[in-house]
Amino acid sequence: MALLEVRDLSVVFQRRGERPFTAVDGVSFDVEPGQTVGLVGESGCGKSVTSLAIMGLLAKRGVKISGSAKFDGTELLSLSDRQMRDRRGRDLGMVFQDPLSSLNPVVSIGLQVTEVLERHRDMSRKQASVEAAELLEKVGIPDPKRRLSEYPHQLSGGMRQRALIAIALACRPRLLIADEPTTALDVTIQAQILALLADLVRDTETALIMITHDLGVVAGLCDEVNVLYAGRVVERAGRHDLFRVPRHPYTHGLLASIPRLDAPRGERLSPIKGSVSDNIPWTTGCAFAPRCPNALDTCVQVTPAMEPDPVVAGPRLLRCHNPVEPATAAEQEIMS
Amino acid sequence: MSTRTDKIDALSEQAARGDDAGVSLAAAAWRRLRRNPVFLVGSTIVLLFVVLAILSPFLAPHDPAVPMLGDQVVRARNQIPPVQEGHPLGGDQVGRDLLSRVLIGSQQTLLVGVLATLIGLAGGLVLGTLAGAMGGWVDTVVMRAVDVMLSIPGLLLAVSIGALFARPNQYTVILAVAVVQIPVFARLLRGSMLAQRHSDHVLAARALGVRQRSIVFRHMLPNSLGPVIVQATLVLAIAIIEAAALSFLGLGNPDDRLPEWGQMLGQAQNVIDSHPQLAFWPAGCIIVVALGFTLMGESLREALDPKSRR
Numbered sequence: 001m002a003l004l005e006v007r008d009l010s011v012v013f014q015r016r017g018e019r020p021f022t023a024v025d026g027v028s029f030d031v032e033p034g035q036t037v038g039l040v041g042e043s044g045c046g047k048s049v050t051s052l053a054i055m056g057l058l059a060k061r062g063v064k065i066s067g068s069a070k071f072d073g074t075e076l077l078s079l080s081d082r083q084m085r086d087r088r089g090r091d092l093g094m095v096f097q098d099p100l101s102s103l104n105p106v107v108s109i110g111l112q113v114t115e116v117l118e119r120h121r122d123m124s125r126k127q128a129s130v131e132a133a134e135l136l137e138k139v140g141i142p143d144p145k146r147r148l149s150e151y152p153h154q155l156s157g158g159m160r161q162r163a164l165i166a167i168a169l170a171c172r173p174r175l176l177i178a179d180e181p182t183t184a185l186d187v188t189i190q191a192q193i194l195a196l197l198a199d200l201v202r203d204t205e206t207a208l209i210m211i212t213h214d215l216g217v218v219a220g221l222c223d224e225v226n227v228l229y230a231g232r233v234v235e236r237a238g239r240h241d242l243f244r245v246p247r248h249p250y251t252h253g254l255l256a257s258i259p260r261l262d263a264p265r266g267e268r269l270s271p272i273k274g275s276v277s278d279n280i281p282w283t284t285g286c287a288f289a290p291r292c293p294n295a296l297d298t299c300v301q302v303t304p305a306m307e308p309d310p311v312v313a314g315p316r317l318l319r320c321h322n323p324v325e326p327a328t329a330a331e332q333e334i335m336s
Numbered sequence: 337m338s339t340r341t342d343k344i345d346a347l348s349e350q351a352a353r354g355d356d357a358g359v360s361l362a363a364a365a366w367r368r369l370r371r372n373p374v375f376l377v378g379s380t381i382v383l384l385f386v387v388l389a390i391l392s393p394f395l396a397p398h399d400p401a402v403p404m405l406g407d408q409v410v411r412a413r414n415q416i417p418p419v420q421e422g423h424p425l426g427g428d429q430v431g432r433d434l435l436s437r438v439l440i441g442s443q444q445t446l447l448v449g450v451l452a453t454l455i456g457l458a459g460g461l462v463l464g465t466l467a468g469a470m471g472g473w474v475d476t477v478v479m480r481a482v483d484v485m486l487s488i489p490g491l492l493l494a495v496s497i498g499a500l501f502a503r504p505n506q507y508t509v510i511l512a513v514a515v516v517q518i519p520v521f522a523r524l525l526r527g528s529m530l531a532q533r534h535s536d537h538v539l540a541a542r543a544l545g546v547r548q549r550s551i552v553f554r555h556m557l558p559n560s561l562g563p564v565i566v567q568a569t570l571v572l573a574i575a576i577i578e579a580a581a582l583s584f585l586g587l588g589n590p591d592d593r594l595p596e597w598g599q600m601l602g603q604a605q606n607v608i609d610s611h612p613q614l615a616f617w618p619a620g621c622i623i624v625v626a627l628g629f630t631l632m633g634e635s636l637r638e639a640l641d642p643k644s645r646r
Binding site: 055057085086087088089090093094096098101102103104105106107115116119120164167168 | 535536537539540541542543544545546547550554555558559
């Protein structure tokens, strides 16, 4: 059995007097212990809402969550606030996007680490601060004893993200959700943070859900990738398969829009036309159809189902009536 | 981690420290304050009056309660003891030394100002924290009550509260002035608490399963106090003026053996045509003290406001 089983998870935001908005629509995926699963997509496709729903961090009012998220056999969505609070930080950890605003500016780093240790591991303050120093050392913060008494604004961006990771890992959670952990960092630091996450996950057998819009991050880290569009998973594949043979036109478009160092100079990038707001609802067809270069008439009439890929072998799923042909995908790979 | 990445970290850290040289928010604000002439003037005035209030029992040349120049008072001819040797400001309506009364009066005025502000602050902190942390119907109930109080002009509300007491004294004045300030603090704190509630670091703390109690008191409250502290220094000035106004209107301490500036002002109004000095000295003191606190508060607000940083 998988460590985390998400089945048919839907999140609907409902405000009085406004049309309900479906942010996440029937998302299903599994995470095995030690596995890294990526959730990829543009802004607004429901990646963060998915993770917040699993963590139970969405507001109670105006939000309807349905489906199931089983962690180690326990249904997370039906736990009480108190039970969920006991699990957060201990079983489920989370690392956020902006390390500066995610740390409390008026509390020292040390206290922010020990707070979790005292809360979940019943440590005394003394034990906790020894453990905190070890944690900071483990995530590669030099001179950890001094850092414990410092405040977030005294640390560099990379250090702050390391500190956040240390806090998230303080209670050795079995599942870590990283929500765009490298977006606010510059590239050299990004690489360090990703390497650190990869090391930690491997050493501690922690399962990792990596939420990102950066396919480079996915390529470096994830075992399995779920591509989200407008709240639904449109393609699922292993990382190598996905990069070698992208099948969904959206995935294909995402890969084609990345600038490459080995592309000839002066070659124009090929962006995906339109924006996420040019959607049609999933109920009347494929939401991506208005932006899709492969769109057929069926695409706006029949909603595609998530099915095993009919052409390419392997454990992959696809939600598309007219996927990109493997040959052309490969050709374009060579051409670009 | 290799030593190379350590070096990179050290370098980027130096860069991060560049703009604020590794000092806390308070220290950075203090550095800006120290060079601000407005703050220097304000704090000098405040300091001067605080020292004066503390030392006034020793500085006052005479007992402010004893009408030692009483024989010079001729009520029928509206005669009041003039400036004379040993009495640099002359005497008051019943022949007490005016200088001593003004000096000792600073004690009462500062005491009333500080106590009223502290009580108002405490009440505002409780209500604001309640509303900001609990949200929902608690928030609605508290804030509507606050709205009702705010809709009544401050001085009018203070006068009404002061008039409730059968035997007014300095503590009823303090209470009346304090109650008026509670809604201001409550609303201010609730606003910044709400902003904190949706901040990333509170979400991060919730993601760690931190208890609600420590989220409120460790993560939300300390980050919300800045504007409240600034407001407190401004309220000090308002409280002093309002307390003086209440005394002036006769809602203060009826026992005039212990001098208070507002009360002196109130008693002086009968003779303001012939002896304006009786009103001039206490009024001048009230104005200067209130100005001092206001200047201090305004410059503090500027120093702590991230938008005004250059």
